[in-house]
Amino acid sequence: MSLSQAATRQSRKYRLLGHFLWLLPLAVVCVMVSLDPAKRSVTPVFHLASGRWWARGELYADARGYHYLPQFALLFAPFHALPVPAGDILWRSLSVALVLGGIAAFIRRARPSDPDRFFFLACLLALAPCLGAVRNGQANLAFAGLCMLLAAFLAASRWNLAAACLVALVAVKPLGLVLVLLAPWHYRKLLRPLALGLAVFAALPFFFASPAYAVSQYRAAAEHLAGWSGTTESRFADLTALLRMAGLELDRGAAFALRAVAALATLGLWIRASSRSREPWRALTLVLLGTVYLMLFNPMTEKNSYAIVAPAFAVSAAASLGRPMTRRLGWLLVFVLVSVGVLPELLWRLTRNFGLWWDPFTVLVVGASMAYAILRRGEVFAFEETGP
Numbered sequence: 001m002s003l004s005q006a007a008t009r010q011s012r013k014y015r016l017l018g019h020f021l022w023l024l025p026l027a028v029v030c031v032m033v034s035l036d037p038a039k040r041s042v043t044p045v046f047h048l049a050s051g052r053w054w055a056r057g058e059l060y061a062d063a064r065g066y067h068y069l070p071q072f073a074l075l076f077a078p079f080h081a082l083p084v085p086a087g088d089i090l091w092r093s094l095s096v097a098l099v100l101g102g103i104a105a106f107i108r109r110a111r112p113s114d115p116d117r118f119f120f121l122a123c124l125l126a127l128a129p130c131l132g133a134v135r136n137g138q139a140n141l142a143f144a145g146l147c148m149l150l151a152a153f154l155a156a157s158r159w160n161l162a163a164a165c166l167v168a169l170v171a172v173k174p175l176g177l178v179l180v181l182l183a184p185w186h187y188r189k190l191l192r193p194l195a196l197g198l199a200v201f202a203a204l205p206f207f208f209a210s211p212a213y214a215v216s217q218y219r220a221a222a223e224h225l226a227g228w229s230g231t232t233e234s235r236f237a238d239l240t241a242l243l244r245m246a247g248l249e250l251d252r253g254a255a256f257a258l259r260a261v262a263a264l265a266t267l268g269l270w271i272r273a274s275s276r277s278r279e280p281w282r283a284l285t286l287v288l289l290g291t292v293y294l295m296l297f298n299p300m301t302e303k304n305s306y307a308i309v310a311p312a313f314a315v316s317a318a319a320s321l322g323r324p325m326t327r328r329l330g331w332l333l334v335f336v337l338v339s340v341g342v343l344p345e346l347l348w349r350l351t352r353n354f355g356l357w358w359d360p361f362t363v364l365v366v367g368a369s370m371a372y373a374i375l376r377r378g379e380v381f382a383f384e385e386t387g388p
Helices: 003-035 043-054 070-075 077-081 086-110 115-136 140-155 159-172 174-185 188-207 211-228 239-245 252-276 281-297 303-307 310-320 324-346 354-377
Strands: none
Touching: 003 086, 003 115, 043 070, 043 077, 043 086, 070 077, 070 159, 070 188, 070 211, 077 086, 086 115, 086 140, 086 281, 086 310, 115 140, 115 303, 115 310, 115 324, 140 159, 140 174, 140 281, 140 303, 140 310, 159 174, 159 188, 174 188, 174 252, 174 281, 188 211, 239 252, 239 354, 252 281, 252 354, 281 303, 281 310, 281 354, 303 354, 310 324, 324 354
16 A cells, blocks of 8 residues: 555545544434434424414514524424424534534635544544534534634635625524624625625515515514523523622623623724734634624523534634644643533533533633734734645
């Protein structure tokens, strides 16, 4: 066997192992869903919303249930049309496929000469924080995969596909608006396809229902999401949960002011970083800044929401470990991924609230490290080249 054949075989092994790491727990979850589709699952909420849409019911009749735009009920319709649990299994499988596809697509831009080993390491590091989202069927996993696809398409200057990813992010979770607002500050060529995509997205409900019903659900969505935007419930895991553990309780007005200041700071960091970074790390920096902001300042961040940052953190860690100037960041990200994925489960019997403050604390440390790197040298990643 020649050296090139041996290298090809080794690369194929890494690629298969990376997929196996995720497909094995997915298979276990699929068996569990088959046995009891409603246990530890949020998909019944999605089924209910989709069914209500086609019955012209009120999507937001249950104040604590459906926290998405009306378009998500349409997006979930193909899965709702399938028998239970086939639709639930397909939804989880698609979400995992988006994560694996997003990681692979970005790595092909970042490490074209050695993608498979890099892919394996990123898959390994991202897995633990995502297992809860796989089990519950949450939209966080699809959102995370779309974020990585967005980074890959932006780095490749594929503006139509990048715009489609941004629209899909908003469809999957309204939180996608943060990345929609950030991206065009540097990627100006996104503006036209993104405007067209958002226009089609906004009009979508009117293609599947009467104008009166579509408008009523838009109005209900605005009221519902606005009401929850100021929640101070202690079951969420954003920055206010960390402050609460420190004895500082913010009222609704102070929490809103903090989020607004953080949004401006995030925009400022992105403007500085985008003008100095190189691809594909510029696009990854966008995803990192946007998702870190979402974890810390979305008042409805849950413990399983941290799956959103896991693929971007994992890819960043894998890239940073091999570079002297970024090795500390790499090990910090490894620690965060392992601790967020493992410690809350290990300590669950001792304290159920550990993840509510630990997860935002670790992501806050990562965010502060990124901000320091951007302010000091204008970029998160100090890479001399994009290859190995």
